[in-house]
């Protein structure tokens with residue numbers, strides 16, 4: 279491992295596509311840089327940390343539809359396509375997929391840009407999550423129909 283994570287080499291190789299196009303039909307909802315405290319035993323960023331950020335990003339997409347309290351009911355799909363490293367600038371893009379009676383399903387895609395190679399993106403994660411609008415007692419309530 280490099281002594282300074284900010285000196286880590288830019289991703290390369292057939293399984294590490296760099297310079298992918300960012301989505302144009304999704305909203306940029308969050309940008310964050312993982313810190314050394316977020317690494318796992320391999321020296322990459324802990325998957326649970328990435329999942330927490332994805333949950334927050336998904337909530338940003340869902341909350342205008344819920345118009346109030348909501349809870350994450352399901353992670354329908356979660357794919358770690360590439361490892362995330364200290365020094366990556368992560369961009370979380372998302373969009374609404376479906377509004378049900380009480381639920382809201384969103385898609386989130388995460389792109390990494392190395393601190394020393396900004397403007398070149400690698401897709402590191404994609405996920406689908408479902409949120410449920412809840413009332414003060416924590417029971418499901420109908421999602422207001424008015425779209426954000």
Ligand SMILES: CC(C)(COP(=O)(O)OP(=O)(O)OC[C@H]1O[C@@H](n2cnc3c(N)ncnc32)[C@H](O)[C@@H]1OP(=O)(O)O)[C@@H](O)C(=O)NCCC(=O)NCCS
Nearest residue numbers: 348349350351352377378379380381408410412416417418
């Ligand atoms: C969210 C919660 C209130 C839903 O209660 P519930 O009794 O399971 O509600 P329902 O069975 O009526 O389902 C509510 C909606 O969630 C959807 N849902 C339930 N389980 C699901 C699953 N595994 N995957 C996808 N959607 C699901 C249902 O289809 C329904 O959507 P719809 O009304 O649009 O058709 C309850 O499960 C809960 O409190 N879970 C804990 C939430 C939590 O702590 N999250 C982590 C921190 S935010």
